[in-house]
Amino acid sequence: xxxxxxxxxxxxxxxxxxxxxxxxxxxxxxxxxxxxxxxxxxxxxxxxxxxxxxxxxxxxxxxxxxxxxxxxxxxxxxxxxxxxxxxxxxxxxxxxxxxxxxxxxxxxxxxxxxx
Amino acid sequence: xxxxxxxxxxxxxxxxxxxxxxxxxxxxxxxxxxxxxxxxxxxxxxxxxxxxxxxxxxxxxxxxxxxxxxxxxxxxxxxxxxxxxxxxxxxxxxxxxxxxxxxxxxxxxxxxx
Numbered sequence: 001x002x003x004x005x006x007x008x009x010x011x012x013x014x015x016x017x018x019x020x021x022x023x024x025x026x027x028x029x030x031x032x033x034x035x036x037x038x039x040x041x042x043x044x045x046x047x048x049x050x051x052x053x054x055x056x057x058x059x060x061x062x063x064x065x066x067x068x069x070x071x072x073x074x075x076x077x078x079x080x081x082x083x084x085x086x087x088x089x090x091x092x093x094x095x096x097x098x099x100x101x102x103x104x105x106x107x108x109x110x111x112x113x114x115x
Numbered sequence: 116x117x118x119x120x121x122x123x124x125x126x127x128x129x130x131x132x133x134x135x136x137x138x139x140x141x142x143x144x145x146x147x148x149x150x151x152x153x154x155x156x157x158x159x160x161x162x163x164x165x166x167x168x169x170x171x172x173x174x175x176x177x178x179x180x181x182x183x184x185x186x187x188x189x190x191x192x193x194x195x196x197x198x199x200x201x202x203x204x205x206x207x208x209x210x211x212x213x214x215x216x217x218x219x220x221x222x223x224x225x226x227x228x
Binding site for chain 1: 117147149155156162202215216218220
């Protein structure tokens with residue numbers, strides 16, 4: 001089955017530690033995205049990537065880093081510089097062509113809690 | 116700038132109709148509607164493109180008013196399964212290979228029996 005997987009589903013981290021969230025897709029999509037969602041809030045874009053080895057900052061990139069070494073993988077690292085990392089993190093992918101009428105498809109999310 | 120959704124929350128009885136609005140301060144090229152259940156990923160409902168037709172399936176439909184820079188989602192004869200938070204995602208220009216959506220803050224819909 002084609003889809004987007006994120007792991008782990010729940011993640012606990014001690015303050016001051018870096019942590020990496022996994023996102024894999026087998027939809028052959030070129031574009032991938034990371035969003036952050038806080039309780040009762042909408043989705044805010046952290047980073048996105050249109051092609052391998054290239055990515056752009058979104059609206060709230062500070063304290064986060066990404067890599068795109070493979071088309072199917074787009075891991076997100078939450079660094080110790082992120083002041084308030086506790087949130088629900090969603091990964092998405094798309095063909096990257098709005099003109100085609102395509103949209104973004106989301107993974108199941110990772111809930112990160114900083115202790 | 117983030118699109119504004121209204122209302123922020125609404126409670127309906129099963130069988131009633133609902134309208135959710137999404138307004139942008141920028142000219143819109145496309146509007147994407149999603150529904151999210153608590154703790155789950157957003158699920159795509161439909162996309163409306165500039166110059167395109169009103170979309171719909173089953174009892175959920177949407178319109179796109181390019182002049183007013185807004186879209187509306189219509190849910191008729193609501194079912195319990197319609198409960199969740201609805202988000203609109205907007206794109207302001209058709210950048211080839213640069214589909215970047217800006218999401219609204221959401222509308223929480225609760226359907227009661």
